[in-house]
Amino acid sequence: MNQTTATAPDGSGAQLELVDVVKKYPGQSRPAVDGLSLTVPAGQTVMFVGPSGCGKTTSLKMINRLIEPTSGQILIDGEDITGQDATQLRRSIGYVIQGGGLLPHMSVAENIGLVPGLLGWDKARTKGRVEELLEMVGLDPAVYRDRFPRELSGGQQQRVGVARGLAADPPVILMDEPFGAVDPITRQRLQDELMSIQEELQKTIVCVTHDIDEAIKLGDQILILREGAEIAQYGAPEEILAAPADDFVADFIGSGSKLKQLSLLRVGDLPLSQPQTCRVGESVDEVVRRVEAAGERSVVILDAQNRPKEYLFLRSLKRHQTVPVFSHELQTVVDQRSTLSDALDAMLVSSHGGAMVTGGSRGDYLGVISYDTVTEHIRTLQTQTGQIRAVPSAGWEAS
Amino acid sequence: MRQLLSRTAGLSREDKGLLCGLPIFVLTVLAGWVVWRLTADLDSIEARLITAGNITQMTWDHVQIVVVSSVLVVGLAVPLGTLLTRPALRFFSPPVMAVANAGQAAPVIGVLVLLALIIGFGFGTAVLALSLYAFLPVLANTITGMRGVDQAVVEAARGMGMSSWQVLLRVELPMALPVIMTGVRTSLVLLVGAGAFATFIDAGGLGTLIQTGIIMFRYPILVSGAIFVALLALMVEWVGRILELFLKPKGLA
Numbered sequence: 001m002n003q004t005t006a007t008a009p010d011g012s013g014a015q016l017e018l019v020d021v022v023k024k025y026p027g028q029s030r031p032a033v034d035g036l037s038l039t040v041p042a043g044q045t046v047m048f049v050g051p052s053g054c055g056k057t058t059s060l061k062m063i064n065r066l067i068e069p070t071s072g073q074i075l076i077d078g079e080d081i082t083g084q085d086a087t088q089l090r091r092s093i094g095y096v097i098q099g100g101g102l103l104p105h106m107s108v109a110e111n112i113g114l115v116p117g118l119l120g121w122d123k124a125r126t127k128g129r130v131e132e133l134l135e136m137v138g139l140d141p142a143v144y145r146d147r148f149p150r151e152l153s154g155g156q157q158q159r160v161g162v163a164r165g166l167a168a169d170p171p172v173i174l175m176d177e178p179f180g181a182v183d184p185i186t187r188q189r190l191q192d193e194l195m196s197i198q199e200e201l202q203k204t205i206v207c208v209t210h211d212i213d214e215a216i217k218l219g220d221q222i223l224i225l226r227e228g229a230e231i232a233q234y235g236a237p238e239e240i241l242a243a244p245a246d247d248f249v250a251d252f253i254g255s256g257s258k259l260k261q262l263s264l265l266r267v268g269d270l271p272l273s274q275p276q277t278c279r280v281g282e283s284v285d286e287v288v289r290r291v292e293a294a295g296e297r298s299v300v301i302l303d304a305q306n307r308p309k310e311y312l313f314l315r316s317l318k319r320h321q322t323v324p325v326f327s328h329e330l331q332t333v334v335d336q337r338s339t340l341s342d343a344l345d346a347m348l349v350s351s352h353g354g355a356m357v358t359g360g361s362r363g364d365y366l367g368v369i370s371y372d373t374v375t376e377h378i379r380t381l382q383t384q385t386g387q388i389r390a391v392p393s394a395g396w397e398a399s
Numbered sequence: 400m401r402q403l404l405s406r407t408a409g410l411s412r413e414d415k416g417l418l419c420g421l422p423i424f425v426l427t428v429l430a431g432w433v434v435w436r437l438t439a440d441l442d443s444i445e446a447r448l449i450t451a452g453n454i455t456q457m458t459w460d461h462v463q464i465v466v467v468s469s470v471l472v473v474g475l476a477v478p479l480g481t482l483l484t485r486p487a488l489r490f491f492s493p494p495v496m497a498v499a500n501a502g503q504a505a506p507v508i509g510v511l512v513l514l515a516l517i518i519g520f521g522f523g524t525a526v527l528a529l530s531l532y533a534f535l536p537v538l539a540n541t542i543t544g545m546r547g548v549d550q551a552v553v554e555a556a557r558g559m560g561m562s563s564w565q566v567l568l569r570v571e572l573p574m575a576l577p578v579i580m581t582g583v584r585t586s587l588v589l590l591v592g593a594g595a596f597a598t599f600i601d602a603g604g605l606g607t608l609i610q611t612g613i614i615m616f617r618y619p620i621l622v623s624g625a626i627f628v629a630l631l632a633l634m635v636e637w638v639g640r641i642l643e644l645f646l647k648p649k650g651l652a
């Protein structure tokens with residue numbers, strides 16, 4: 001068995017290289033992919049974008065040889081895969097498609113455990129892995145394990161599709177419009193989840209999308225293609241936004257590219273303000289005294305685990321003796337990895353002109369991002385036209 | 400039984416009705432026939448032919464012919480249909496379908512007698528002729544079923560690293576199974592009916608009653624034979640439905 005490319009020992013990404021790859025379908029006058037050369041560094045996410053029919057899917061499927069290249073080389077970790085056994089190869093490359101592509105007659109657990117099963121893992125190990133992955137994509141194993149795909153919502157099917165792609169811990173993962181079939185809110189949530197998964201796993205991901213905003217949000221690199229999979233521009237999102245290579249690229253990223261930079265910047269990139277805080281259970285009188293002494297009118301309430309529970313005006317708090325427990329779902333909290341666009345959405349529902357920011361896996365409170373900070377930043381962006389480099393961002397920039 | 404109940408949960412009312420109604424109907428008719436047999440005024444030939452032992456024997460012969468033929472049909476038509484949906488052999492499927500169509504269109508009695516003249520009388524010839532006759536529904540449904548499998552799902556399965564065989568056995572066939580089973584049921588019913596002709600080439604079966612009834616102008620014998628063929632066909636249909644229920648992969652709607 002030829003499985004040299006399978007799993008990098010540490011389970012993280014592998015370098016992917018395409019060298020002058022050509023695909024000419026029978027009867028086509030011009031190749032669908034006409035000499036594509038590209039290097040994707042290990043552990044990075046590359047987004048393929050371009051007009052319909054430009055050869056994105058064809059390029060992607062040549063990497064796992066669902067489509068055989070007419071000529072050219074494809075190297076994973078320096079090894080040419082075009083001569084390898086295609087079936088074995090595919091077991092070592094994750095594949096996620098639009099809608100999930102789940103096998104309808106297999107349960108969620110069977111779908112996710114498919115590749116481990118093909119690789120001959122024992123039952124117990126596969127079972128453990130399935131549970132782990134369901135947790136990772138935010139589905140309760142006890143509830144969803146034995147369901148069939150048709151018993152899931154579109155978003156849930158897509159989550160299972162992502163889990164299935166990750167199942168055997170492949171170094172390279174291919175995604176073809178993975179979130180194209182779900183509604184915008186679910187899509188945003190799935191994107192956020194993928195980002196946090198990727199932050200942990202550092203896979204090499206090649207992802208095709210129609211949505212330039214998705215490309216900007218998820219990509220370490222964006223590859224903009226035109227007809228025949230000819231590279232129009234290949235670079236980091238901030239480079240492409242700041243300096244589109246030509247009119248084609250400029251048209252493609254659209255006129256709102258200044259505002260698009262809001263999807264490029266993470267909340268953690270901007271300075272956070274630190275309003276007064278208090279703990280659940282503290283005496284209200286004391287809190288009021290402290291906050292008023294600081295000259296403020298509202299206070300952030302934290303629980304014992306340092307998670308934000310509410311952002312309250314003092315006059316509302318004064319109705320209580322001690323700081324009460326709040327258990328409702330907050331809409332005004334964003335993760336520090338969220339984009340500024342996401343943060344603006346959260347601010348719109350806040351009466352304080354700011355959103356509480358959390359970080360880390362347990363959602364620790366970090367501070368508040370205020371509307372003024374964001375608008376101030378937009379103004380700076382507008383004045384330094386074309387000069388923008390992203391502020392070094394927390395954790396997202398691939399290492 | 401509980402499994403059966405859980406399987407029936409998703410069925411339409413009509414299907415559930417058939418599932419319970421068929422055996423009830425068969426038993427009712429059977430009971431009616433028994434009452435008639437016990438009370439009717441039969442002559443000696445009729446009384447000698449229409450006995451429980453005789454009918455059991457003929458039914459058993461008939462069932463054997465049907466079972467062996469259908470095993471042969473399923474065993475050949477499903478693999479052949481599958482082959483004809485492989486990309487490399489797809490172009491073969493129109494001529495093969497034409498032959499299968501001819502097989503069904505030719506009068507079964509003609510095929511039966513012709514084959515008997517060529518290869519001799521008896522059970523084997525009956526099975527062969529009937530198999531030819533009942534081949535088409537299974538073949539056609541196998542092809543339709545396999546073509547109907549969502550290609551995106553097949554490609555996803557290949558993308559996961561399933562070999563062609565694994566895709567065929569674990570994805571395509573299970574997903575095509577409901578359509579294939581419908582063809583199998585149709586074939587089974589055809590076989591029961593056509594099995595009545597087996598008697599012409601000395602292969603026995605319930606057709607013997609019908610034929611004897613005709614030759615001797617004994618309507619009780621003729622009608623009894625017809626009733627038992629009909630009841631057997633209904634029972635076979637019922638068994639087919641039960642099989643379908645159990646074989647159908649659970650996740651399919």
Ligand SMILES: Nc1ncnc2c1ncn2[C@@H]1O[C@H](COP(=O)(O)OP(=O)(O)OP(=O)(O)O)[C@@H](O)[C@H]1O
Binds near residue numbers: 032053059
């Ligand atoms: N199996 C095929 N046979 C012949 N031509 C094909 C085949 N698949 C794709 N093509 C052609 O190759 C070109 C590239 O197709 P491809 O599916 O890669 O485009 P794409 O960039 O993924 O488009 P979209 O954004 O619409 O999904 C198109 O012109 C298409 O018509």
Ligand SMILES: [Mg+2]
Binds near residue numbers: 056057058208
């Ligand atoms: Mg495509």
